[in-house]
Amino acid sequence: MRKGIILLLLLLAGLNIQAQRKGLSVTAGMADYNFAELKAYQDDLISRVPFDVKGFSYFPRYSNFRLSYFLLQDNGLKLGLVYAYSTTGAHANYKDLSGQLNIDQFVTAYQFGISGSYPFIGNGKFDLSGYGDLRLAYVRNQVNMNIVTLYYFESNTLKMKTFSPGLEAGLELNYNINRISFGLQGGYYLDSGSSFDIGTESLSDPLASLKTTSELHSQLSGFRAGIKLTFWLDPPQMTIIE
Amino acid sequence: MKALRLLIISLFLFANSCYYMDSSLYEVEVTYPEPPDIIIRSNLDSMDDLTFSDSLLFKYEVEIDTGTFYLADIYIDNTLIYRSDTIRDSIWIVPTANAAEGAYQLDLRAYAKTFSGSLADQLDAESFFADSSWVIILNYE
Numbered sequence: 001m002r003k004g005i006i007l008l009l010l011l012l013a014g015l016n017i018q019a020q021r022k023g024l025s026v027t028a029g030m031a032d033y034n035f036a037e038l039k040a041y042q043d044d045l046i047s048r049v050p051f052d053v054k055g056f057s058y059f060p061r062y063s064n065f066r067l068s069y070f071l072l073q074d075n076g077l078k079l080g081l082v083y084a085y086s087t088t089g090a091h092a093n094y095k096d097l098s099g100q101l102n103i104d105q106f107v108t109a110y111q112f113g114i115s116g117s118y119p120f121i122g123n124g125k126f127d128l129s130g131y132g133d134l135r136l137a138y139v140r141n142q143v144n145m146n147i148v149t150l151y152y153f154e155s156n157t158l159k160m161k162t163f164s165p166g167l168e169a170g171l172e173l174n175y176n177i178n179r180i181s182f183g184l185q186g187g188y189y190l191d192s193g194s195s196f197d198i199g200t201e202s203l204s205d206p207l208a209s210l211k212t213t214s215e216l217h218s219q220l221s222g223f224r225a226g227i228k229l230t231f232w233l234d235p236p237q238m239t240i241i242e
Numbered sequence: 243m244k245a246l247r248l249l250i251i252s253l254f255l256f257a258n259s260c261y262y263m264d265s266s267l268y269e270v271e272v273t274y275p276e277p278p279d280i281i282i283r284s285n286l287d288s289m290d291d292l293t294f295s296d297s298l299l300f301k302y303e304v305e306i307d308t309g310t311f312y313l314a315d316i317y318i319d320n321t322l323i324y325r326s327d328t329i330r331d332s333i334w335i336v337p338t339a340n341a342a343e344g345a346y347q348l349d350l351r352a353y354a355k356t357f358s359g360s361l362a363d364q365l366d367a368e369s370f371f372a373d374s375s376w377v378i379i380l381n382y383e
Binding site: 050051052053054056057062063065085087088089091092093094095096097098099100101104106107108147149150151152207 | 260261262263264265266267268269270271272358360361362363364365367368
């Protein structure tokens with residue numbers, strides 16, 4: 001899949017772009033994730049400590065932002081660059097009078113790539129478009145196990161990161177008002193699932209090790225949905241009557 | 243255009259500060275058992291006069307019914323002067339060169355495992371303690 005994405009990127013890079021108008025769109029919303037391996041890893045971490053630790057969240061739907069700078073073609077096709085940011089995590093806790101223990105994972109993904117969209121239906125005011133992104137994600141996961149009591153403190157961290165290409169495809173509904181458009185956007189992101197490059201633990205002799213027992217993959221795949229705002233950067237064309 | 247630039251910059255900053263957070267707590271109630279019987283014995287118990295001029299031998303022995311002793315701290319006027327991890331130990335108390343004459347409080351605090359099952363207990367970082375005090379008198383004459 002990775003080879004196919006790179007080939008597609010190269011093909012798109014060779015397109016001769018003749019833009020009429022340019023714009024910037026911002027989408028803020030939610031994303032959900034697969035992360036099956038990271039969920040299993042979180043359960044494994046919970047089982048390693050000799051306490052009745054409760055797992056609260058396992059990579060739930062969380063904030064997702066997408067920023068796109070695009071050029072509008074004569075035929076209605078928009079092509080541009082895209083940046084997306086998403087974050088989620090997992091949390092487990094045990095607390096009693098003497099102190100508390102937390103097991104957390106924080107995943108952040110910074111994605112850069114190219115995007116394109118094309119209106120299927122539209123009358124100027126409204127349009128329904130299909131869009132697609134090809135993005136390269138830098139995915140970072142920070143795993144923390146913290147124990148805090150009055151006389152004992154332990155903070156162990158393990159970092160893992162990877163670069164993973166993926167693509168997103170979906171639909172967007174836009175309402176256009178002069179230089180601004182409002183819209184709704186929803187799609188599915190398919191991650192190629194690169195394996196994480198796993199670092200070393202910050203503590204040499206922790207209560208419970210954070211070491212992984214198997215290879216972990218990024219698995220960012222999931223649905224994305226959000227509210228979209230588009231700014232047209234060029235003034236609308238005017239006719240001068242003498 | 244200026245406002246748009248500001249919006250883009252603030253969006254970048256906002257997006258990156260929007261970090262996943264969950265601070266849910268799973269609170270477990272721990273029932274603390276009755277403190278164990280901790281008996282502290284010392285050679286000073288049998289001495290009628292605790293006045294000394296140059297040195298004083300202090301011996302102690304700690305007996306705990308649960309049998310799990312952590313450590314004993316010896317204080318003079320609330321200043322820690324010695325820590326021991328054995329149930330039986332002895333030290334010589336020697337006044338410093340400029341120590342003033344008078345009465346000093348000698349404390350021994352013995353720490354034992356609670357067996358409460360709490361987080362700190364399982365990490366050996368929680369204890370019950372018992373203490374014993376003696377008044378010792380420094381007199382150079």
